[in-house]
Amino acid sequence: MKLQTTVPLIKFENPIDYQSKLLLLGSCFVENIGDKLKYYNFQQLQNPFGILFHPFAIENLVERAIENRNYQESEVFEQDGRWHCFDAHSANSATSKTILLQNLNESLEETKQQLEQTTHIIITLGTAWVYRDNKTKKVVANCHKVSQKEFSKELLSIEVIKNSLARLIELVHSINESAQVIFTISPVRHLKDGFMENQQSKSHLITALHGVLSSRAQSRGIYFPSYEIMMDELRDYRFYGKDMVHPNELAIDYIWEKFKSSWISSQSYTVMEEVDTIQKGLQHRAFNPDSEEHQKFKKSLQAKITYLKERYPFMKFD
Structure with missing residues (x-):
């Protein structure tokens, strides 16, 4: 008896492995995937400008990074003791104008460098609803609690x-023709916009x-169905957080496993298991830290880290 519909998936060519360089941009769901990759x-x-919910915000970041258009004083503002930029998430805000501009422009440079060398770009679209500044007529990425x-x-x-989106793909390939762009729609429901409005928004994103x-060569952009997996395979509120909006840890783990089966090279699975063993070891808290047994455990764990970093020097373990 079949009690669940499943979204068909395939193993894609050009999968992600430990030689791949990844850039993740978009809504909070891309950070769920990014945290797994991390x-x-x-x-x-991951999201050098913080969470970006709609296509315009992502396009703007990529465009400014490629064109080396640094932010100027006229593009930031102060509110309640902190400095903000309408193009970036509030997580990027700062205590001074100088610090904010420095951070923004360093993030642009970091984004450009990653775009030039990236093998895979994962972009998650969250909403088609946007807010336009009445003064500048420009669509903002974040309102920063400025009066509606x-x-x-x-x-x-x-x-x-x-x-x-077409412009975004063209921008990416103007600086890195071989980059694989992976799109996905966030399964997070934006219910603050309204139930019907959220469905309208998602349908616009999906259709667009x-x-x-469909109008481009398949190699220029590929869709991963995270939204459909959440809606069709995980059709139960037990897969949502307490807010009944965001996927919970179980749902994220489930979708990650689907992403892994489609996009992560099976040759990387053994290394992933080694990393997982180390990460769990680092999280371990001993009852008696000074015991001989624990000292042996720490020595063994450090040997595993050293061995892995000899093969993959870029790896970091906190």
Whole structure:
């Protein structure tokens, strides 16, 4: 008896391995995947501008990075003792204008460097709803709790999203023709926009994205169905967090395993198991830290770390 529908997946060509260099951009769900990749010590850069929810914000970051357009004083502002930029998440805000501008421009440079050498770019789209600054008429990435009176809310049309995503792919390949772009739609429901509005938003993203991917060679962009896995395979509130909006740890682990089966090279699985053993060992808390047994455990763990770092010098273990 079959009690679950499953989304068909394939093992993609050009999979991710420990020689791959990854760039992850987009909504909070891309950070769920990014945290898994970080845990297993893959080479990756994750959201240098913080969480970016909509296509325009991601396109803007990539475009400014490639074009070396540094941020100027006129593009940042102070509110409640902190300095912000409408193009970046509040996690990137700073206590001074100088620090913020320095951080933003260093992140642009870091993004460009990663774009030039990346093998895989994972982009997660969260919403088609955006806020436009009434003064500048520019769509912002984050409102930073500025009064909603200062913005106009709008739903990006399918055609506008298609143009933005097509431009994004072209920008990436203008600086790195061989980079594999992996798109996914975030399974996080943006219910603050409303139930029907969230469905409308996701449908615009999905339709636009598939429209772009179907009009290009398959190698230029590929879709991973994280949204569909959450909606069709995990159709139960026990897979959501307490807010009933975000996937919980169990759901994230489930989708990660699906991503791993599709995108991670099977030749990397043994190394992943070695890394996992070390990570669990580092998290271990001994009842008696001074015991001979624990000292032997620490020595053995350090030997495993040394052996692994000899093969993969970029790995870091905290």
